[in-house]
Structure formats: C-alpha cells, structure tokens
Amino acid sequence: MKRDIQKLVNNKYDVLVLGAGIHGASIASSCAQSGLRTALIEKKDFGHATSANSLKIIHGGLRYLQHLNIKRMRDSIASRKLMMKQAPHCVRPLSCLIPNHGKGLHSNFLMRIALSANDLVGYDRNADIPDSHKLERGKVICRSKLQKLFPTIVKAQTTGASIWHDVLAVNSERLTFSFVEEAEKQGAVVANYLEVMQILSPSKENKSIRVRDSLTGDLFSIRTKSVVNACGPWGELLPGVPSASAPTSWAKAVNIVVKRELFPGYAVGLTGEPQFSDDDSVLKKKGRFFFFVPWRGYTMIGTTYKPYRFSPDNVRADAADVDEMIALVMEIYPEAQLTRDDVSFAHAGLVPMVKAISGDESEVQLTKESLIIDHGLGKDKTTGVYTIKGVKYTTAPKVASELTDKICSLLQCTEKSAKTNKSGSCHTPQTNLEAGLIPVAFSYLEQRYGTSAVQVLPYVEKSDRLLSEVPLFRAGEVIYMVEEEMACTLSDIVFRRCGLATAECPPVAVLNEIAVVMGKLLHWNADQQDTEVKKVLAFFAAWQ
Numbered sequence: 001m002k003r004d005i006q007k008l009v010n011n012k013y014d015v016l017v018l019g020a021g022i023h024g025a026s027i028a029s030s031c032a033q034s035g036l037r038t039a040l041i042e043k044k045d046f047g048h049a050t051s052a053n054s055l056k057i058i059h060g061g062l063r064y065l066q067h068l069n070i071k072r073m074r075d076s077i078a079s080r081k082l083m084m085k086q087a088p089h090c091v092r093p094l095s096c097l098i099p100n101h102g103k104g105l106h107s108n109f110l111m112r113i114a115l116s117a118n119d120l121v122g123y124d125r126n127a128d129i130p131d132s133h134k135l136e137r138g139k140v141i142c143r144s145k146l147q148k149l150f151p152t153i154v155k156a157q158t159t160g161a162s163i164w165h166d167v168l169a170v171n172s173e174r175l176t177f178s179f180v181e182e183a184e185k186q187g188a189v190v191a192n193y194l195e196v197m198q199i200l201s202p203s204k205e206n207k208s209i210r211v212r213d214s215l216t217g218d219l220f221s222i223r224t225k226s227v228v229n230a231c232g233p234w235g236e237l238l239p240g241v242p243s244a245s246a247p248t249s250w251a252k253a254v255n256i257v258v259k260r261e262l263f264p265g266y267a268v269g270l271t272g273e274p275q276f277s278d279d280d281s282v283l284k285k286k287g288r289f290f291f292f293v294p295w296r297g298y299t300m301i302g303t304t305y306k307p308y309r310f311s312p313d314n315v316r317a318d319a320a321d322v323d324e325m326i327a328l329v330m331e332i333y334p335e336a337q338l339t340r341d342d343v344s345f346a347h348a349g350l351v352p353m354v355k356a357i358s359g360d361e362s363e364v365q366l367t368k369e370s371l372i373i374d375h376g377l378g379k380d381k382t383t384g385v386y387t388i389k390g391v392k393y394t395t396a397p398k399v400a401s402e403l404t405d406k407i408c409s410l411l412q413c414t415e416k417s418a419k420t421n422k423s424g425s426c427h428t429p430q431t432n433l434e435a436g437l438i439p440v441a442f443s444y445l446e447q448r449y450g451t452s453a454v455q456v457l458p459y460v461e462k463s464d465r466l467l468s469e470v471p472l473f474r475a476g477e478v479i480y481m482v483e484e485e486m487a488c489t490l491s492d493i494v495f496r497r498c499g500l501a502t503a504e505c506p507p508v509a510v511l512n513e514i515a516v517v518m519g520k521l522l523h524w525n526a527d528q529q530d531t532e533v534k535k536v537l538a539f540f541a542a543w544q
C-alpha cells in the first residue's frame with residue numbers, strides 16, 4: 001500500500017470517502033467491493049481518532065432486547081460477523097457476565113428468557129465463522145457457581161449471573177486498518193495525512209474536494225461524482241458540507257486501562273449503588289454501570305460520558321478524568337483497590353448524544369442509531385453528498401453496506417453485483433509453506449497481520465534484528481510498516497501498527513530504537529527523531 005498523491009489527482013472517482021475512522025474505512029471497503037471507483041483520505045493517520053478509543057467490545061446487542069429493537073440487534077450481529085470473517089486475527093470471542101438479583105428484569109428467571117431470545121435472534125451468528133471464533137449460547141449460573149468464579153462480586157441480593165458471548169477487538173487499531181487494506185485490495189486509492197479543506201459541488205456529477213497534504217503543505221483537488229463525509233465529530237465543521245438543521249451535540253467518553261486482570265476470562269458488568277442527585281433530592285439517580293474488560297493481561301474499564309462543547313481536536317483524557325474514573329470504580333467495585341499507579345492508559349473520544357439527563361451533567365442520553373444524512377434530500381439539494389453519524393464501532397459495516405446501496409442506486413452502477421462480497425470473505429490465516437521458514441516468528445506475524453503476514457515475511461528475513469525489550473518485534477516489521485502500511489510518524493507505528501503503546505508507555509529506549517530505524521527511511525535527523533519520541537511521551541504525560 002503506497003501513498004500515491006498523483007494517482008488521486010489524475011483520476012476521477014465515483015465516491016470519495018473523507019475520514020478513515022471505522023466508518024470511513026468500512027464504507028471505502030464496501031464501495032470498492034461493489035465495483036465503485038473509490039478513494040479514501042484521512043487528515044491524520046488511519047483510525048487515530050474516536051475509533052482508537054473504544055472499549056473494544058463488538059456487541060451483538062443483547063441490551064437492545066430491552067426495547068425489543070430486533071433490527072438493531074440483527075444489524076449488530078451481521079456487522080460483528082463481518083468483522084470476525086474479515087479480520088479473525090484482530091478479534092476473539094469474549095465471555096460477558098453480569099450478576100443477577102431480585103425478581104424483576106435482572107432476576108435469574110427473566111435473564112434466562114432474555115438470553116434464549118438473544119440466541120434466537122442471533123441464530124446464524126456462527127455461520128461461516130472459523131471454529132476458534134464460534135460463539136456459545138448464553139446461560140444463567142446459580143449464586144454458588146458465581147461464588148466460586150468471582151466471590152468478590154456476590155452481594156446479599158445476588159441470585160446468580162448471566163453469561164453471554166460477544167467479541168473483543170483484541171487489536172481494534174489493526175481491525176480498522178484491515179478495512180483500509182481491504183478497500184485498497186479491492187482497487188480503492190487510500191492515503192493518510194491528507195486534510196480536506198473544502199467540498200465544492202458545482203454540479204450533480206462533478207464535485208471537487210480541496211485537500212492539503214499535511215506532510216508537504218501542498219494543496220490540490222480531487223474530482224469525484226459523490227462524497228461521503230465520515231469525519232465523525234469534525235464532519236459538521238467541514239467547509240462546503242450543507243449545514244444540518246440541528247447541529248449534533250457530542251459527549252466525551254472516557255475509559256481507563258489498568259495493569260491488572262481483575263476478572264480473568266470475563267468482561268464483567270457491575271452497577272454501583274443508586275445515588276441521590278443532591279442532598280434535598282427525593283429522586284435517586286440510577287447506579288453507574290461499568291464494564292471491566294480483560295485485554296492482553298490488563299483490564300479496560302468504562303465508560304463515562306459528559307457533554308463536550310469544545311473543538312474535537314482537543315479531546316483527550318486528562319488527570320481529572322482519570323481521577324474521576326478511579327473514584328467511580330471504587331464506588332462500584334471497592335475490592336479493586338485502584339490507585340493512580342494502576343492506570344496505564346486512558347481512552348477519550350466523542351460520541352453523539354441527545355441531551356444531558358442530570359443537572360450536574362454527569363449523565364447523558366446517547367444517540368441510539370447511526371444516521372446516514374443524504375444532503376440531496378434536504379433544503380440544499382446537494383445530490384451525491386452524504387454525512388455519516390456513527391454511534392457504534394460495531395455497526396460500521398452495516399452502515400457501510402446501506403450507504404453503498406444508496407450510492408450505487410444514485411450512480412446507477414451496473415458492475416455492483418460483479419464484485420459484491422458484502423458478507424466478507426473469510427480471511428483464514430495461512431500456515432502452510434511459510435511456516436517452515438521461521439515457524440515461531442511466522443505464527444506471531446499471522447497474529448498481527450493476518451493473511452498479509454506473507455508480505456511481511458521478506459522484510460523480517462531481510463532485517464531480522466530483534467528490537468531490544470520487545471519480544472519478537474524485528475526491525476524488518478518497522479520497515480514494512482513504513483514502506484507498505486503508510487506509517488509516517490513514530491506514533492503511527494507504536495499506537496496503530498504494532499500496538500506497543502496501546503496499553504502503556506513503552507520504554508524510551510525502545511521508542512528511540514524504532515525512531516532510528518524510521519529515521520533512516522524517512523531521512524529524519526537526530527532532532528526529528530527526538531521530537532517523534534517526545535510526542536509519544538507527551539500523550540501519556542497529559543493524564544499521568
């Protein structure tokens with residue numbers, strides 16, 4: 001995958017996708033698979049924004065059962081399946097558990113019915129899925145079994161627990177990237193570090209997008225018949241996007257990552273005690289609900305949501321967010337005995353919200369459904385311009401599929417059926433010939449790159465020096481990431497290509513070592529290498 005600006009300028013596209021979070025990436029992949037001439041551009045690195053800041057749960061939508069929203073459940077299940085097929089190396093089944101209590105909605109009896117209904121709605125959840133990734137049926141376990149499993153969460157009122165199975169994106173950054181790769185494999189032209197400055201729509205069939213190359217400062221235009229604005233919280237700020245009648249409100253969502261596995265093998269959902277909203281209040285606020293998700297020996301905990309009214313460029317977790325999270329975890333599960341020293345990472349991103357539902361704005365009502373805005377239908381009648389408001393990482397492939405159908409019908413494509421592969425081909429890792437060369441390293445490469453491991457192998461063989469302190473990580477991989485995966489900065493490598501900095505700050509010596517390898521390829525002098533290392537360290541300093 002090469003960053004080819006000339007190709008972007010020289011061609012005219014059926015669809016140009018702006019923004020490569022999970023929505024933009026899956027839309028580009030779906031459009032390219034449908035035979036549309038597709039381009040995807042991103043102002044920073046692929047998947048660097050909200051999509052790199054999730055709790056990594058690819059939901060089947062059990063909780064939508066409460067509202068009998070079967071369509072939303074089916075959409076979630078279909079998207080989850082597509083992700084499992086497309087990038088099995090980035091995901092794995094996740095057992096989820098919540099304690100049951102009382103005689104109402106959370107009783108053993110009603111939860112048993114809910115879990116059966118969940119299995120029924122997801123009857124085809126395992127169709128064409130590799131055996132290693134098949135999801136078991138849900139079940140209710142009794143109090144004494146829960147006592148053996150996790151004694152610290154059994155309270156006086158606990159009657160048992162509900163267990164169901166979702167999917168964990170073990171490597172959500174590479175999962176997003178797998179959609180970018182798939183788009184490119186299907187013929188799309190993709191490039192990072194290209195910022196959209198303006199959308200010009202002089203006619204139905206001709207649109208011109210002014211773009212700035214952030215690496216060189218060059219300005220140029222890309223021609224296209226249709227445009228998809230998948231810029232998330234930045235979407236409404238793009239010059240040339242028809243203004244929405246009601247601008248979106250955004251909530252800042254925060255998770256923390258702690259260095260201990262609190263509940264090995266299970267994502268456990270716990271609810272805190274209901275609180276009175278103030279001293280005179282007779283109404284109780286609902287207890288806060290957090291998931292504790294096991295991930296690579298760490299636990300991700302979240303999520304808090306608060307209204308956010310500033311520039312999306314400034315969203316990051318700060319020390320106050322981390323302190324607040326620790327205090328809330330200690331209310332919900334004091335046995336965790338969390339302190340600042342336990343926290344190794346913090347996620348923060350913006351999600352669309354409907355309104356704040358408490359005076360102190362500590363609770364918000366989130367937008368439930370993703371939205372495809374067709375600006376051709378509004379007052380502006382800008383045909384062929386679409387804005388996506390995505391609410392979940394999970395459902396991005398479903399949104400992509402719906403939007404592809406709209407664009408195909410707008411452009412009256414004929415080729416669509418020829419290339420369509422919406423169910424996603426199953427990308428089973430290859431373990432035959434190549435495994436003979438350097439077996440241990442190859443299975444490790446497959447875990448990171450899936451089927452692309454075969455392409456990485458020659459780089460690793462040519463430059464097989466191990467980077468100190470990082471098991472199995474070789475200089476050749478860094479070279480591959482720069483030359484074939486468009487990694488342009490040290491942050492691109494450590495946050496989004498190799499995952500070295502996605503759980504905690506890597507040792508400075510390792511960062512320096514990678515910066516030296518990159519520097520040789522990208523002609524960085526010693527100062528530039530140093531600046532790259534400092535940028536990674538600054539990320540962690542923001543909340544430590």
Ligand SMILES: Cc1cc2nc3c(=O)[nH]c(=O)nc-3n(C[C@H](O)[C@H](O)[C@H](O)COP(=O)(O)OP(=O)(O)OC[C@H]3O[C@@H](n4cnc5c(N)ncnc54)[C@H](O)[C@@H]3O)c2cc1C
Nearest residue numbers: 019021022023043050051054055057196231232349393394
């Ligand atoms: C803390 C947290 C936890 C979450 N947990 C979960 C979960 O467990 N499961 C789940 O399903 N969902 C979860 N979500 C929701 C999910 O992460 C988001 O819905 C999803 O990532 C949004 O993706 P997106 O592509 O719409 O936006 P983004 O990922 O923000 O992508 C938008 C992209 O547009 C680019 N862009 C902006 N302006 C321009 C421009 N001018 N030119 C070019 N590019 C531009 C940006 O750089 C960015 O990369 C969570 C969210 C948060 C914040």
